[in-house]
Amino acid sequence: MITVLETIYSTAKLQMKEAVTRPTFRFCLLIQPIIYSLITYKMFINSGHDNFVAYTVLGTGILTLWSCICFSSAGDIERERYMGTLQVIYNTPTNFKVIILGKILGNTMLGLLPFFISFAFVRLFLGGDMYIKDPMAFGISMIITIASFMGISMLFAAVFTLSRSSRILMNCIEYPVFILCGILFPIEILPKWTIPLSYILSPTWAVKLLRLSVEGLEGNDIFCKYFGILTTITIIYFILSNILFKIIDNKTRIKATLGVV
């Protein structure tokens, strides 16, 4: 029997095989982290932090992971629509949601590469030391961050399946999140009205959690609070995307958005 997990795995594998042959994706994975590293390094070096390398690597990693995720939801669906494969995979007995999850997993795994590239780049060419005070907390934060990014990605993928203007939507969401979620500077300096928006976007909490575990926990309270919030938001994302996929399963066949012809 081919189980759901096997399908997810084979989809993720195919996704990675396919993605690395695409020039834009390679740029995203290999060149972009270096550019972001340079920028964030310059920003954080004068921040007075002795652990600015960690901030640089973390910032770069999250920025590029986010870019990969944007690609994974919007770009892939758009591309598959034009390749004519969207209707083929949609029409198999495998649940479309499962296929999308596999694709997102593939992109996410590739999307983790920039963390290492950024780290290597900073160490080799820029210099400076980094530490992670609480590796255990960092590990946990990383896992929930990834899960959460995948949840948000599922949500976008659902919307993009229905819409033929995926690419425009994708470009609209890629950059604002860098600012809204406090990846580069604290959200507290943003105008008041954007704060609620920041709070419902999981990267905001992911960044807080990761920084906290890099700096070391004073007590468990605040870590647990952020962790709780992030987990809740992530679960809500998955529930919402589940509902959306159900609606979309019907809508897309009524509106005829699966193929180009």
Added chain:
Amino acid sequence: MKDSVICVENLYRDYETTKGWLNKKKVIVKALAGISFEVKKGEIFGLLGPNGAGKTTTIKILSTLLAPTSGESRVLGYKTFGEENMIRQHINFIFGGELGVYRRLSGRDNLVYFSNLYKIRKNIRDKRIDELLELVGLSEKGDLKVETYSKGMIQRLQIARGLINDPEIIYLDEPTIGLDPIGARELRDIIKELSLRRKTILLTTHYMHEADELCDRIAIINKGKIVALDTPVNLKKQNRITSVLEINVLGIYDKELEEIKKIEGVETVAVKKNDQWQLILIQFKNTHNITQNVLNVLKNNTVISVNERGALLEDAYVRLVGGSI
């Protein structure tokens, strides 16, 4: 009918699109305007009709990719919209052209992936993939990336993909488009072979000889409606009293065509454009002799050749949908 695997009854499908940019207006395209037909198990059923007639729309609805606007469409007894999970395992489709496969992967990787999505066990899968690559003549190219394939090879891979789950019902939308004559011949042989194995096949094509050769029954659709449904033999029979006059000319005006249409005994006039000359196809009652009258109308044109023959399936088609081919 008890042994029908496809039942379509009074099926309608509208598409809603917008026109204009600033001043968007809703436009409703009626792609299907109430069609009904049934396909029996093991039958090869053809859908013929001009561009935009609604053939692809019909196939998409039957392959569970599209919801009907109203009416019934059932496959293997299940609704194509609402009970699609009972159907998908048993059907597959092949759309002509170069779409529908991952170009950056090898042919074999494509087939492996699609068989995973059809939940085919590994031991069956590997054997079947080898067989299918052999069947479509891609055994040697199977491990190369699809982007290095020619158009016809991609089309062959599509065919292998469409057979990956050993489907009961296969939808083929212009499957021989882009294939060379030998490839097209081979595909027709594959289709016949599948039919011998009691697979049901619903196909669309613009090649009349193909439909004539393959199909047990043919539905001719025009503007979303079925205008004829019968065996190729019967469709041609309807035309028994009709003969066809084929005239090649260099240049022809609408005015002259109108005059030809007025000649007694003439039923339809169609023009097929070639590179340098036009082929005028005139269907007429063979109780009349129209040749001289037609040539009188064309006395100022350069007539290359004149030929009279009996009616073919193509002529039945022209009669039913009218106009150009």
